[in-house]
């Protein structure tokens with residue numbers, strides 16, 4: 001399974017997902033794509049979602065939006 005997280009550091013919702021990943025020790029299993037550091041990632045996100053709102057977790061190509069939904073998914077998978 002391929003997991004990617006679109007985010008940026010200044011976003012509190014992104015930080016909450018990053019904290020959740022740290023607590024679950026699953027960071028090494030999720031590719032992090034910082035859209036503020038790499039404009040290509042922002043373009044990818046807009047193509048995928050039609051918006052550049054973060055955070056978005058992409059699960060085998062399918063986007064999951066919303067920090068609470070993403071954290072719930074990660075807890076279900078990694079706890």
Ligand SMILES: N[C@@H](CCC(=O)N[C@@H](CS)C(=O)NCC(=O)O)C(=O)O
Nearest residue numbers: 011012013052053054055066067068
């Ligand atoms: N309800 C969403 C809110 C996400 C959100 O508002 N993200 C902000 C940054 S903290 C954002 O990407 N704003 C820019 C935009 O929507 O284009 C969540 O929980 O993830």
